Amino acid sequence: MSTGDADIKVKILLAAKKLFAKYGFEKTTVRQICEEAGANVALVSYHFGGKENMFGAIFEHFFPNDQISKVDQKLDPVEGVKLIIREVTKFRFSDRQLICIIQQEIIMNTDRIRKIREHVMPMWRLLREWLKQGEEQGLFHFRSLDTALMSIIGTLLFHRHTEYWSIILEEADPELEPLIEDLTTFIMGGLQYRDK
Template sequence: MTKREPDIKTRILLAAKKLFALQGYDGTSVRQICDEAGANLSLVSYHFGGKEKVFEALFERYFLVRIPDEHDSSMSPVEGLVLIIRELIRFTSVDREMSDIVQLEMALRTNRNAAMYPFLEPIWTRLTGLLQAGKDQGIFRIDSVSYSMLMVLSVSLSPQRAFNTKFMVDFEQENPDHLADQTVTFALRGLGVSRHEWTNRL
């Protein structure tokens, strides 16, 4: 049985994802996207309405990060935090191109950030809520929820930066699950959660 060829819209999205990750949104032309996808130049406008809409469609199709339900009262702050960390590690490991696009756009602070916020804001909001709940319950021994949120996000997304450097030559061999375990341990220790407390809550 032969592998089915992706449809033209998917080919355009995959080409854009690859090129935006490699050379940035502004450094990528519609013609380059179409050449990479093997598509007629007019099809970007026909299917998406332009390059900006292709950017938005990438997030709708490929930004897949599961976060804990804020109405799930059975999940502890530690459980929720661990789920978010593991999801972010999985995201950076499975789709490095989308991870690169997110981090590049955030670093450049472009007007395209507005297109990303509907996908990123629920993560920040839920993470902040979990940290606040954990602090209120005495689980997380932290002074600033906002600062702690930034630290957790940084340590969860930092593996992607390592993929793009020469500092860790053996990093490609790292198992994502093992990497997630190490990241969870590092983050919980930084939040002041003892091993006894987090093993009892997971």
């Protein structure tokens, strides 16, 4: 693939990501994506074979699959949980559009969540395993592993950047590092972890 082909492919993916986040997959047309990208409609078929494949390509291109695959699964459970908190929060800050797409698809329970699961579940499985190990080692205390897992996922992914919540929030969007610190303190407190 030439540099020009690669550039236009990325432009199409960026446009699709932006529009899927804003309007949803179903309400976004290939024509809108191509107008946003400044690309010919035929290029979608050429590069992706259609809108459904473009959806998968967004996750192939923008989701940190390589980073997740390189995580040391033998990390201490406390360090593992803290790593997930840090990396998910950093990703949420760096790609709010992809987070929005994930949330929309999960809420709508579309067939596309299968594609999302391929990319996202390895990370959540790591978190589950670290929670389980931490509980077995007496580092964490909770009644239900499922409840602890889903509470952490909800805390990390909850969409705060919408107009809906603005009427009850007093602070401006927090900076990344203080937010990571706040979320780590909150989650580790919920796990009843006591630093030795």
